[in-house]
Amino acid sequence: MTVERIGVLGAGVMGGAIAQVCATVGFDVVVYDIDSEALVAGKQHATTGRFGLDSGVERAKLTREDADAALARITFTEDFAAAAHTDLVIEAVPERLDLKIRVFRDLDAAAPPSTILCSNSSGFPIQALAAATDRPELVVGWHWASPAPVMKFAEIVRTRTTSDATVAVVIGAATQCGKHPVVVQDTPMAWGYVANRVYFAMVAEAQKIVNEGIATADDVDQLMTDCYRWPAGPFGMVKGAGSGWTAT
Ligand SMILES: NC(=O)c1ccc[n+]([C@@H]2O[C@H](COP(=O)([O-])OP(=O)(O)OC[C@H]3O[C@@H](n4cnc5c(N)ncnc54)[C@H](O)[C@@H]3O)[C@@H](O)[C@H]2O)c1
Known part of the structure; x- marks a missing residue:
């Protein structure tokens, strides 16, 4: 299966940037959000944001013509x-399991039977989303890192029902996006x-250190x-x- 057209659900920190990356490497992209202001902001971030297309032109990463x-x-x-x-949808709505399950149910009803459904969830079981559909073999996690135009990270999360063909297509799309896809198993x-499991274990230990009065948060950051x-x-x-690294 060839991916030409990608749908992105949610135009927030991740969705807008994911759309930008996919469009930059040649995919046609349709970004949907329930909030019209989020769509305006998402377009603005993709254009004039810190990691947007204009800054790519300024840093000579792409030409003005390519950005346009x-x-x-x-x-x-x-x-x-x-x-x-579209051929492949990337869901990037807020990290709430009930919301994502509802979105996957709606997607399954609205998308053509061959459309691959990916979630950019930070950690929910992809199997729970697959179970909300009648196409569990076409459901997979495609976890991006922020800022999406910069980070090579692509954690491809396969469930026990995700097909090899689906994984291959998503690896291909992620590679085309300039990422380094790594396939991992879903963790129900x-x-x-x-x-995130490794990262949050580290954050929990850092917070424990602050709570114990051993060092301030700023000092922990400085030391690390x-x-x-x-x-x-x-x-x-x-x-x-x-914040999508916009203020740093
Ligand atoms: N921010 C990060 O660094 C980061 C990194 C990796 C993964 N993620 C994951 O990506 C997902 C999105 O995170 P974000 O930071 O972009 O959130 P965000 O709050 O910036 O954006 C979410 C967008 O989804 C929209 N939305 C809400 N309900 C919707 C619906 N039913 N259909 C379509 N759009 C809807 C909101 O209006 C909003 O614009 C989450 O699952 C998050 O855990 C975030």
């Missing part, structure tokens, strides 16, 4: 069916796949960046991820 062509490939819409009628008994050459410490990471 990428933007022209993205449709921002309040029409759910338009986003569902825990929140988080690989990256100095010791490991990380771009941000555990608390800075939490703040940065929440």
Whole structure:
């Protein structure tokens, strides 16, 4: 199966940036959001945001013509069916399991039978989303990192029902997006796949250190960046991820 048209659900921190990346590498993209203001903001971030197309031109990552062509490939819409009628949909609505299950049920009803349904969930069991559909073999996790135009991260989460063909198509799309896809197994008994399980264990320990009065959050961040050459410490990471790294 060839992916030409990608639907993105949610035009927030992740959805807008994911759409930008997909359009930059040649996919036609339809971004849907329930909130018209989010669609306007998502388009703005993809264009003039810190990691948007304009800054890509300024940093000579792409030409003005390529940036304009990428933007022209993205449709921002309040029409759910338009986003569902694509080859592959990436769901990036807020991290609430009930909401994602509802969205997958609606997607299954609206999308053509061959459409692959991906979730950018940070950690919910992908099997729970697959179970809301009649196409569990076409449901897979495609977990991105923020800022999506910069980070190579692509955690491809396969359930026990995801087909090999689906995994191959998503690996292909992620590779075309310039990412380094790594396939991992779904974890129905825990929140988080690989990256977030390790990351949140580290954040929990950092918070324990602050609660015990051993060091302040700023000092923990300073020590960790100095010791490991990380771009941000555990608390800075939490703040940065929440804002899409726009304020740092
Ligand atoms: N922010 C990050 O660093 C990050 C990184 C990786 C994964 N994620 C995951 O990506 C998903 C989205 O996170 P975000 O940070 O972009 O959230 P966000 O709040 O910035 O954006 C979510 C968008 O979804 C829209 N929305 C709400 N209900 C909707 C619906 N039913 N249909 C379509 N759109 C709807 C909202 O209006 C909003 O614009 C979450 O599952 C999150 O855990 C986030």
